[in-house]
Amino acid sequence: MSLSLIPFLCSLLTLVCASTVTVQIGNVSVIGNYNSTSGVDQFLGLKYGSSTRFRRASAQSYSNRGVINATQHGPACPQIKGTNSLAVNYGIYGTDEDCTLLDIYRPHYIPRGTLLPVMLWLHGGALTQGAAWYYPGDGIVQESSRINLPVITVVINYRLAAWGFLGGKEAADNGALNLGLYDQQLALQWVQNYISNFGGDNSKVTVFGQSSGAMSIAYHMLTVNTKLFTGAILESGTSTSVPALAAEAYQGNYDALVSIAGCSGSSDTFECLRTMDRDALINATNTMFSQPSSYGSRPWGVSIDGEIIPDNPSILTARGQIAQIPFIAGNVMDEGTIFVKPQTISTDDDLLTFLEKDYLNRNASFFQNATSIATLEVLYPNDPSLGCPYGTGNETFFGTQFKRGASIYGDIHFHWARRNFLNTAVSNGVLSWSYLFDQFTPTNAAWQGVLHTGEIPYVFMKFSPSDGDLYALSRQMLAYWVSFAYNRNPYYKYNPIWEKYSKASQNIVFTAANTSMQPDDYRSAGMSFIGSISDQFLEPRA
Incomplete structure (x- = not known):
C-alpha cells in the first residue's frame, strides 16, 4: 500500500486507525500507539542499533523507504535469572541478542514548532537484569503534561551480563569490553540524531x-x-559504588565461563563463546551467577578499557574529572536490605563472608587488613537498634547481624558513594542537588524497609489518587524531576525549595508526611572512615 494513502484511509476508517500515530524519519514511517485516555503516544521496540554477540552495535539506518511497526514492546536482552527477593521475569516479550531497542513516550499533542525536553531512563539490575518494557513512561508523560511541563520519555534496553560486560584478556583483545556502556552511548547518539522527529x-x-x-x-x-x-x-549509584577493574582482573571468571560452556578444548575460546548456541550460553551464565561463593556476586562488570573508561573511576572521580553537567544524586534510606537476604548473618565471620562476595576475584585489600576490619566493626556495632532497616528497633529479622550487614553494605556502595561524588562535584563547581527518599511503601515487607528501588514507582507515577498521600508524594517528586529537565534546577511550586548541595551539605528528604531539607550528616563517622579507606575496596592491590 502506498504510504500516501494511509492518512486518507484513516479518515474513512476512524475506528480502525484512531489508535495509531505516525512519525516520519526520512523515508521511513514509524507507526506507534495513541492512547486517547491518557493522551500519550507510544513508539515501542524501536531499534537504535543492530547488535551481534560480543561485537559493538552498529547505528540504525533509515536510508531505505519503508514502514516500522512500533506498536509492541520488543524483546529483552539475554540475561541471568534473578535470585533475590525482587526477581522479575524480564523475558515475557521474549529475549534476543539483537536487543538494542528503545521505547518512546510523548504527549499526543505537541504544539507545532515546539520541542520538548527529553528524559532517557537507564534501568538498574547489577548489569545483569532488566528490560525497557518494565518501565513504561506513560505516567511521567501524563503527569508532566498535567502540570504544564510536558516531557518526552525514552527507555532503553542495553546488553547485560556476559553479553554486555564480558571481561578477560580475550574480550579486551577482541574489542568486547563494556559493550553495554557502548550500547547506552549509541542510544544517546540516536536521540541526538532523531528525537526531534x-x-x-x-x-x-x-x-x-x-x-x-x-x-x-x-x-x-x-x-x-x-x-x-x-x-x-542518579538514583542510588555513582562512579564509586562498585569497583571497575582492568580486563585481566576478570580472567578467572572468563576462564570459568569458558569451562562451564564447554569451550575449554577450543583453539579460540572467545570465538567458541561468540558462536555457541545461545541457550547454552545463557545456561552457563546462570550457573555462574548461582554460585556467588565461587564467582562473586558480580561475575561481570565494567572494565577499564582505555576509551569509554580510560582509568579507574575512583581515581578519575578523586581528580574531579566530572563533566560540568548539572545533576541530582540520591539514595533511599535502607539501601542494603535486599542485598543481604536470603543470607543469614549471625556472626562477625558471616558478616565478612557476605561483604566479600561483592569483591570476590577483585583483589580488594580491605579483607586482608585486620585494622580496617576492626575499625569498621566498631563504627558499625552489632546493635540491631542502629541497623538497617533503620528505625525498626531491636527486631533482627534474619540472623542477629542482618541489620548490621545491611547498614554497612548500604553505606559502602550507595550512601558514602553519593556523598563522595557530590562533594567532589561541588568542589569542582558542578551544580548539584541531593535527596534521601524515606517513605516506606505498605506493600513492601517490613524487613525491606525503604528499599533499594523503592523510589522508582514514585518517579514513574505508579500510584493513583486512591493512594492518598503516596500519590501526592509521587506527584511532588515527579514535579521536581521534570522541572530539572526543563530548567536545570528542581525548583517547583512545592515546599520546600530544594537547595543546591554545598558546604552546608543538605538533602531534601522525601516523605509523605513532611518533605523537608535536612543536613546530610547521618552516620558521618562510619562514612568518613569508609571514605578514608575507599581505595581498599575500589583500587585492587598489586
Whole structure:
C-alpha cells in the first residue's frame, strides 16, 4: 500500500486507525500507539542499533523507504535469572541478542514548532537484569503534561551480563569490553540524531537511572566533554559504588565461563563463546551467577578499557574529572536490605563472608587488613537498634547481624558513594542537588524497609489518587524531576525549595508526611572512615 494513502484511509476508517500515530524519519514511517485516555503516544521496540554477540552495535539506518511497526514492546536482552527477593521475569516479550531497542513516550499533542525536553531512563539490575518494557513512561508523560511541563520519555534496553560486560584478556583483545556502556552511548547518539522527529529537543536531554543505571550515567560523566546529555539524575549509584577493574582482573571468571560452556578444548575460546548456541550460553551464565561463593556476586562488570573508561573511576572521580553537567544524586534510606537476604548473618565471620562476595576475584585489600576490619566493626556495632532497616528497633529479622550487614553494605556502595561524588562535584563547581527518599511503601515487607528501588514507582507515577498521600508524594517528586529537565534546577511550586548541595551539605528528604531539607550528616563517622579507606575496596592491590 502506498504510504500516501494511509492518512486518507484513516479518515474513512476512524475506528480502525484512531489508535495509531505516525512519525516520519526520512523515508521511513514509524507507526506507534495513541492512547486517547491518557493522551500519550507510544513508539515501542524501536531499534537504535543492530547488535551481534560480543561485537559493538552498529547505528540504525533509515536510508531505505519503508514502514516500522512500533506498536509492541520488543524483546529483552539475554540475561541471568534473578535470585533475590525482587526477581522479575524480564523475558515475557521474549529475549534476543539483537536487543538494542528503545521505547518512546510523548504527549499526543505537541504544539507545532515546539520541542520538548527529553528524559532517557537507564534501568538498574547489577548489569545483569532488566528490560525497557518494565518501565513504561506513560505516567511521567501524563503527569508532566498535567502540570504544564510536558516531557518526552525514552527507555532503553542495553546488553547485560556476559553479553554486555564480558571481561578477560580475550574480550579486551577482541574489542568486547563494556559493550553495554557502548550500547547506552549509541542510544544517546540516536536521540541526538532523531528525537526531534518525535518532538524532542536534543539540546535538553536528561539521563536518569537507578542503581547500575545510575552508575552508568556517572561513568559517562567522567567523559568531561560529552555532548550526549545536558543533565543527569542518579538514583542510588555513582562512579564509586562498585569497583571497575582492568580486563585481566576478570580472567578467572572468563576462564570459568569458558569451562562451564564447554569451550575449554577450543583453539579460540572467545570465538567458541561468540558462536555457541545461545541457550547454552545463557545456561552457563546462570550457573555462574548461582554460585556467588565461587564467582562473586558480580561475575561481570565494567572494565577499564582505555576509551569509554580510560582509568579507574575512583581515581578519575578523586581528580574531579566530572563533566560540568548539572545533576541530582540520591539514595533511599535502607539501601542494603535486599542485598543481604536470603543470607543469614549471625556472626562477625558471616558478616565478612557476605561483604566479600561483592569483591570476590577483585583483589580488594580491605579483607586482608585486620585494622580496617576492626575499625569498621566498631563504627558499625552489632546493635540491631542502629541497623538497617533503620528505625525498626531491636527486631533482627534474619540472623542477629542482618541489620548490621545491611547498614554497612548500604553505606559502602550507595550512601558514602553519593556523598563522595557530590562533594567532589561541588568542589569542582558542578551544580548539584541531593535527596534521601524515606517513605516506606505498605506493600513492601517490613524487613525491606525503604528499599533499594523503592523510589522508582514514585518517579514513574505508579500510584493513583486512591493512594492518598503516596500519590501526592509521587506527584511532588515527579514535579521536581521534570522541572530539572526543563530548567536545570528542581525548583517547583512545592515546599520546600530544594537547595543546591554545598558546604552546608543538605538533602531534601522525601516523605509523605513532611518533605523537608535536612543536613546530610547521618552516620558521618562510619562514612568518613569508609571514605578514608575507599581505595581498599575500589583500587585492587598489586
